[in-house]
Amino acid sequence: MLVLAAAVVCSMSRPALAQAKPAPAKAAGVFDDDKKDSGTKVPGTAKGETVSDRDAIGFTQENVATQMTELEERMFRLSEALRGLEPENASRLRLALKFSREEQILDQMRETRNLLKDAQLGKAETEVRELLAKLEHLRNLLLAEDLDFQLKLARLRQMRETLGQLERIVKEEKRELGWSRFAVEQRKRRERLTARRPDLESLLRDQKAVVADTKGATKEARPAIRDREVKLRKAAAALATDPLFADQQPPHLRRADSHLGDAVTALEGTDAGAALASEERALGTIAEELTRLDEQTAQAERTVAPPEFGRREVDQAKNRGVTDTLAEVSARLGDAGVALRKDLIRASASMRSAEQGLAKTAAEPAADDQAAALETLSKSRDGLAQSVERLLVELRTELQARLIAELTEMHDFQASIRESTQTQAPRVLQKSRTALIAVAGLSKKEAELGQRTEHLLALVEETDFGIALPTALRVLSREMRSIEGLLKEGDVSAGTIALETRVEEDLLGLLQAVRRLPPTTPPAPGSPLPSDLRERERELNRLVAELKMIRLLQSRLNDDTVGVHKSRPETAALPPALRREVEALETAQDEIRDSLAKIAERVEASEDNP
Secondary structure, three states: OHHHHHHHHHHOOHHHHHHHOOOOOOOOOOOOOOOOHHHEOOOOOOOOOOEOHHHHHHHHHHHHHHHHHHHHHHHHHHHHHOOOOOHHHHHHHHHHHHHHHHOOHHHHHHHHHHHHHOOOHHHHHHHHHHHHHHHHHHHHHHHOOOHHHHHHHHHHHHHHHHHHHHHHHHHHHHHHHHHHHHHHHHHHHHHHHHHHHHHHHHHHHHHHHHHHHHHOOOHHHHHHHHHHHHHHHHHHHHHHOOHHHHHHOOHHHHHHHHHHHHHHHHHHOOOHHHHHHHHHHHHHHHHHHHHHHHHHHHHHHHHOOHHHHHHHHHHHHHHHHHHHHHHHHHHHHOHHHHHHHHHHHHHHHHHHHHHHHHHOOOHHHHHHHHHHHHHHHHHHHHHHHHHHHHHHHHHHHHHHHHHHHHHHHHHHHHHHHHHHHHHHHHHHHOOOHHHHHHHHHHHHHHHHHHHHHHHHHHHHHHOOOOOOHHHHHHHHHHHHHHHHHHHHOOOOOHHHHHHHHHHHHHHHHHHHHHHHOOOOOOOOOOOOOOOOHHHHHHHHHHHHHHHHHHHHHHHHHHHHHHHHHHOOOOOOOOOHHHHHHHHHHHHHHHHHHHHHHHHHHHHHHHHHOO
């Protein structure tokens, strides 16, 4: 069944692709080569009726979509039937079905049918090509020999997705906890402000009495008024240094102290008018400070008003809902999901208690419950991150063995292509048709190498294996694509052979570097070197391997730069083709620089923390 399903997948949409091209192309079973397109006969039409090319192509695509629907149904039923008897094949079918539905292959087929119906052949061709890529991947899943590796990759994606959702939940819960603690502080602040208001009112009242007495005071009464003013100044200074007011940096009380001091000085002399003016200014600033205190109290009250608690309760309920949903789907993570689910259930219970506290405008109990939820969530996040790291090490270990095997085989394959190119070169120069066909075949082989390199690149990027390794594989892929294009054009010049030789050498150098790359994740920037000698040696091997790849890349880029420079004309304006080459060199240099910067960041951190 798996082989049959793969064969069906392989044949799907190819007729539609052929017919979707603007150039005339006929699909087997749809067009008759001996008839004109206008006379195409489609199954289901009445005798003598003909349909247009557009309808025929659309019918073919609709037929493919019907086959895909049936295939999905069969994969589902067969996976259920094989669950107990052949668990590996059942997993293979479930994985393929999951991919098909996540990529919405059926929906895309129906959309392509509509594009074909509307004669939007350009868009339809793009959609069909994308469908072919997806169907190719689906076939590979059904026939994959490394199913365990594919399943681990799928599990890694699920765990990373779950970890991302968990990070967002933790971030939101931190925000909720921060507001609750802020509400607790605001309530305490409001209480302190309310407690200090009588002192400020008393100060204001006493200053009013002094101002009133000063207005009708005789010379003999001024010393007594001065003494009262001195006491008021000390009281104002003490109030200004109170922690509550000191934190608020009371500008009005500070100005009042200055005015009170001027009034005391004036009362010691004979200028009663100046004393009265200073006292009135002091009275005004004290009144301003009282107004400011009332405004701050009102602001604190608004912050902890019931409507604010209601909004936070709704936000907390939403975060709890997301947590409950994640707890339900975490079962798909296997062993790692068991502990995660239990922690999420406990965190959800704490969130519910926090909601109840917020509903009662009880900020402090809500903050305690939110802190408990956050602690549980953080623990779950750290545990899941460790599980992801363990899975990554497993995948990288397997991937490293695959890289070594693939690069070794690709090196031999590239050497074979280069030798064949050298063999066919003299005959191509003699315009031999057989030699040109052979070179075109070599182009296809080089394309296969490029595809294999791109596949390895995708695996390396998904598993975060190495810093410079992705860049090296990307550069190799570009070089292989360049060789493919040259061979397709029949170019077997010395430059083409030199490029093939360079790719051979690059594959060999990359192979040597990959052998030294450890599968573990590099230490975070800022981490000291491991104290264990074996671990330290492992990190040094990682550094040596990364630097070898950087050196290889930079050396090749330097060669390319020299070559481009030699081909540069004497005119100031660069030809478009040469400008594109310069831009490609610039892009490659940026990639190398970014990789080297990441390595340097780790090395500098290790030197700072030996």
